[in-house]
Amino acid sequence: MALVTMKEMLIAARKEKRAVGAFNVANYETARAVLQAAEQEKQPVIIQLYMRLFDSNKAYDIAGLLIRLANRADVPVAIHLDHGNTVKQVKDALAWGYTSVMYDGSRLPFEENVRNTAFCVQYAKSFGASVEGEIGHVAQGDETALTDVEEAVAFAGQTGVDALAVSIGTAHGYYKSEPKLDIPRCQAIADALPEVPLVLHGGSGTPLEDVRKSIAAGIAKINIATEYQDTYLKSSRKELELLDGKFLPVDKFFDPVVDACAAHAARLIRFFAGK
Numbered sequence: 001m002a003l004v005t006m007k008e009m010l011i012a013a014r015k016e017k018r019a020v021g022a023f024n025v026a027n028y029e030t031a032r033a034v035l036q037a038a039e040q041e042k043q044p045v046i047i048q049l050y051m052r053l054f055d056s057n058k059a060y061d062i063a064g065l066l067i068r069l070a071n072r073a074d075v076p077v078a079i080h081l082d083h084g085n086t087v088k089q090v091k092d093a094l095a096w097g098y099t100s101v102m103y104d105g106s107r108l109p110f111e112e113n114v115r116n117t118a119f120c121v122q123y124a125k126s127f128g129a130s131v132e133g134e135i136g137h138v139a140q141g142d143e144t145a146l147t148d149v150e151e152a153v154a155f156a157g158q159t160g161v162d163a164l165a166v167s168i169g170t171a172h173g174y175y176k177s178e179p180k181l182d183i184p185r186c187q188a189i190a191d192a193l194p195e196v197p198l199v200l201h202g203g204s205g206t207p208l209e210d211v212r213k214s215i216a217a218g219i220a221k222i223n224i225a226t227e228y229q230d231t232y233l234k235s236s237r238k239e240l241e242l243l244d245g246k247f248l249p250v251d252k253f254f255d256p257v258v259d260a261c262a263a264h265a266a267r268l269i270r271f272f273a274g275k
Contacts, residue, residue, distance in 0.1 A: 003070045006078040006100035006221070007130035007162040009044040010197035014220040019272040022046035023265055024082060024225035026053065029254050030232055031069055033261035038075045040262070041269045046100070046221065048080035054089040063096040082223070090120045094127045102132040102165070110151065117159040133159055136167030138201040144171060149188045156196050163197045163221060168214070170202030173226050181210045183217050190218025197221060204228070208271060215272065222272055228265060235260035
């Protein structure tokens, strides 16, 4: 398989009441592990980079790596800008070969969010890329604003987004207390937008039984960042302790780290696919 857009995999996922895992990576090892997991499970996957990396050369340099990895993968792969908060980040991502972008105007007034997101949708069309938008706001160290059904319908209609991130009670990062997902709200949005795949941000640490309910209620993409990257850090620490000050070539050192991250991602990919 080669690179694909997020849109084509999410439409199929929503129809089949399954979800595609979207994992935030930052280097070769985290990217390689996601693909290893997806190929093991024979499932499509989205590899995404957080918007912060688009404000330096990191996302530009990593794009070449991701494109090569994806082009030799035997499952569909989309590479995605996560939480782009400027139009420049969106334009850069598309110019650098990302097949999917998110413009996140969820902190902006509704009209400004619509205007900027609609521009990104039209701009991305010339690249054959797909666009995710957000209405409502999933907390990132600030307050959550749950998605209003009528606003979601208006936003999707006025922007033409390919996927819509909704706020139904999750938050980014690890939870201090167990989240309470508003599944009826998710279902109401899905019923009102039957052709638009919905996205769940803040997947890390969300109870899997609630994740399963959200998939049945229209969620077709689930973002995993904190717990996946935490697995990478903890696995690296474990291998350093085992090394106990001895030398080992870096590529060999990271092999078991990649395997640990791949095992973690594979469990989630399998669950999201309903297996």
